[in-house]
Amino acid sequence: MxxxxxxxxxxxxxxLRSGSSNHAILRFLGEMAPTSLEYIIYHGLAQLPHFDPDLDNDHPPATVSSLRKLLAEADGIIICTPEYAYGVPGSLKNALDWTVSSGSLxxxxxxxxxxxxxxxxxxxxLLLILGALNANVLKEATLLIPFIRSKMDTKGDIIDTAAKSALIAAFDCLLKAI
Ligand SMILES: Cc1cc2nc3c(=O)[nH]c(=O)nc-3n(C[C@H](O)[C@H](O)[C@H](O)COP(=O)(O)O)c2cc1C
Incomplete structure (x- = not known):
């Protein structure tokens, strides 16, 4: 790598699920990361308030400031998410809404x-949303993995070799870009 x-x-x-496959993927990528890299998994999604333009000012809620600081300090971002009801999970969309005015992405x-x-x-x-946020979404680091639960064992290890290789390639692309 x-x-x-x-x-x-x-x-x-x-x-936000405790046994989340998406968390497991992020943990796996963290294990793949070079030791020189600082790899931070964000755990604040559930603590963010619902997006409210009235609170979106120079002094937003502390959890929002903290997210914006983490984003500002990051050279690269990886988002790994399921789909709920044919859409983006509300908690993730909420976090992204807080980054519109700050231009964090x-x-x-x-x-x-x-x-x-x-x-x-x-x-x-998400590709539309991230486009609106002007993020540099790396084409080769954009990956859709269907049937994720069947590609993991009960411990959360990825057992599907094609999915594993695709994840490593996507992550490597991000590392090269930063
Ligand atoms: C309320 C709910 C709605 C869901 N809707 C969809 C959906 O529309 N499309 C889909 O691909 N999966 C859907 N799923 C299945 C999730 O994608 C699946 O449970 C996935 O493993 C969740 O990700 P996680 O393991 O990281 O928590 C839904 C699951 C729940 C709980």
Whole structure:
């Protein structure tokens, strides 16, 4: 895997579930990361308030400031998410809404993994949303993994070799971009 010195990646899962396959993917990628890289998994999604334009000012809620700081300090972002009801999970969309005015994703190199049962609707919607946020969504780091649960064992290890290789290739692309 490509080495990268003193760089930071912020990894965001769109699932709040304790046994989440998307969390498991982010943990797996963290294990793949070079030791010189700072790889941070964001755990604040559930603590963000519902997006409210009245609170979206120079002094937003502390959890929002903290998310924006983490995004500002990151050289690259990876979002890994399931699809719910043919859409983007509300908690993830909420977090993204808080980044519109701050421009936190502007030009930020970003890998997008949608790992779900199907996932194509959330994946397509996220590409639109991230385009609106002017993120640098890396084409080769954009991956849709359907039937994710059948590609993992009960411990959350990825047992599907094609999915594993595709994830490593997507992550490597992100590392090269930062
Ligand atoms: C309320 C709910 C709605 C769902 N809707 C969809 C859906 O529209 N499309 C899809 O691909 N999967 C759907 N799923 C299945 C999830 O993608 C699947 O449970 C996935 O493993 C969740 O990701 P996680 O393992 O990271 O928590 C839904 C699951 C739940 C709980």
């Amino acid at each position: 490509q080495s990268s010195s003193s760089k930071k990646i912020l990894a965001i899962s769109g699932s 502007n030009d930020k190199s970003l890998a997008l993994v949608t790992a779900s049962t199907g996932g194509q609707n959330a994946h397509a919607a």
